[in-house]
Amino acid sequence: xxxxxxxxxxxxxxxxxxxxxxxxxxxxxxxxxxxxxxxxxxxxxxxxxxxxxxxxxxxxxxxxxxxxxxxxxxxxxxxxxxxxxxxxxxxxxxxxxxxxxxxxxxxxxxxxxxxxxxxxxxxxxxxxxxxxxxxxxxxxxxxxxxxxxxxxxxxxxxxxxxxxxxxxxxxxxxxxxxxxxxxxxxxxxxxxxxxxxxxxxxxxxxxxxxxxxxxxxxxxxxxxxxxxxxxxxxxxxxxxxxxxxxxxxxxxxxxxxxxxxxxxxxxxxxxxxxxxxxxxxx
Numbered sequence: 001x002x003x004x005x006x007x008x009x010x011x012x013x014x015x016x017x018x019x020x021x022x023x024x025x026x027x028x029x030x031x032x033x034x035x036x037x038x039x040x041x042x043x044x045x046x047x048x049x050x051x052x053x054x055x056x057x058x059x060x061x062x063x064x065x066x067x068x069x070x071x072x073x074x075x076x077x078x079x080x081x082x083x084x085x086x087x088x089x090x091x092x093x094x095x096x097x098x099x100x101x102x103x104x105x106x107x108x109x110x111x112x113x114x115x116x117x118x119x120x121x122x123x124x125x126x127x128x129x130x131x132x133x134x135x136x137x138x139x140x141x142x143x144x145x146x147x148x149x150x151x152x153x154x155x156x157x158x159x160x161x162x163x164x165x166x167x168x169x170x171x172x173x174x175x176x177x178x179x180x181x182x183x184x185x186x187x188x189x190x191x192x193x194x195x196x197x198x199x200x201x202x203x204x205x206x207x208x209x210x211x212x213x214x215x216x217x218x219x220x221x222x223x224x225x226x227x228x229x230x231x232x233x234x235x236x237x238x239x240x241x242x243x244x245x246x247x248x249x250x251x252x253x254x255x256x257x258x259x260x261x262x263x264x265x266x267x268x269x270x271x272x273x274x275x276x277x278x279x280x281x282x
Contacts, residue, residue, distance in 0.1 A: 005035045005042075005071045008278070014073075014098065014123070015148065015186035016276055017041040019227040020217050022075065022192075024049030025058035031065050035072065037221040038228060043073040046087060047103040055083055059090050066094040073097075073125070078104035079113065088117040099123035099147060104155070106133040108143035115145025123147030125189070128176060129155035137175050141183025149176050149183075150217065153191025166207050177212035187214030194219060197226065205230025232277045233270045241267035241274070 021039035023030055025046045034042050044065070050058040055077075062074055074091060077083040079102070091097055102114050105126040115124055124145050128134055129152030141149060151173065153164070162168040176188040190213040193204035201223060208216050209231055216227045233241070244267040247253055253260070274280040 004032065005069075006038060009038065009040050009042075010071055012040050012276065014041055016273070017189075017215050018231040018277075019224040020150070020189055020215050021221060021224060022049060022217060022219050023072075025062050026050050026054050028058075028061040028065060031070060034221060035070055038224040039218070039221065040215075040224075040228065041073060041098070042071075043075050043101055044070075045075045046083075047075050047077045049075070055086075059083075059087060063090050063094055066091075066096050069096055071096050071098055073099045073101055075101040075103060075127070076114075078102065079110045080104075084114075085117070088114065092118055097122070099125065101125040101127055101150065103127050104129050104133070104152075105140060106130055107136055108139045108146075111140060111143040111146045125150050127152045130159045131156075134172055134175055137179035138182050141179040141185055146183065146185065148186050148189060148215075149180050150189035150215075151176055151191045151213075156191075170211065173208075173211040173213060187212060189213065189215035189217055192217040192219055193223075197223065201226040202230055228277075232279060233274045237270050238274050238279060241270035242280075245271060 017040035019039045020041045020043060021034055021037060022043050022045045023034040025044050026049065044062045046055065046059050046062055066072060074097065076087040099122060100114065100118070102110060102124055105111060105128055111124050111126055115122060125148045126140050126146050127150045128137060133140070137149065140146060153169065156172060157164065173190065180186065180188045190208040193201060196204050205216060205227055214231060216231060218224060218227060244264060248264055271280060
């Protein structure tokens with residue numbers, strides 16, 4: 001397997017990942033295309049992406065790929081699973097592991113215990129997939145070892161009976177956004193929009209961004225470009241930020257009211273993101 005990784009994506013800090021591609025480990029032949037895709041982060045999935053009878057084989061394939069140079073994250077089985085410890089023992093020595101995503105995170109000690117089983121500093125994304133996890137989101141966001149929160153929409157809907165209507169999921173998304181802020185984490189990662197492309201994907205990203213979430217899971221490499229565009233500053237935002245910053249730097253600010261400094265701070269944030277994503281000088 002070629003360990004080639006999209007260099008633009010590899011250089012992007014994981015805290016700023018917009019598109020987060022989950023790749024099932026049952027078919028390692030899909031790994032090279034995923035790594036070469038425009039996904040900001042790639043996560044090899046040895047939980048739901050791996051049938052029970054293939055757990056050992058798939059886990060070994062993921063460890064081999066990472067040791068060969070595939071810079072990827074791994075979604076491991078939840079802490080109540082018999083596979084959790086085996087996953088961690090296999091990955092603890094992996095050479096190029098970027099971090100873990102812990103399935104079905106419900107309590108802060110799930111993160112802490114997972115982090116303690118890995119080399120110091122291994123980041124762990126807490127995947128919140130249940131009502132219990134959502135209620136404990138503030139504590140999970142402050143748990144030692146946690147790197148970012150993510151929303152497991154499908155399992156959350158099964159657990160709560162909620163529909164996929166944005167209004168039905170607005171509270172859960174808001175909780176994760178607030179918890180991320182409380183825990184001083186990057187913005188949370190939204191769940192996937194399976195089968196959405198074009199305008200449908202753009203609308204899904206608009207909802208994600210409007211809620212304050214800054215990343216989005218996907219199972220489809222063909223969605224990564226759309227997600228990257230949808231969750232980056234728009235051309236209009238960049239033009240507004242550039243104009244405001246230029247006026248500030250030249251002293252042409254005119255009269256200022258109480259909203260000026262917050263708007264300037266927002267413009268600088270847009271500028272920083274646009275530069276990171278390679279959009280500022282287009």
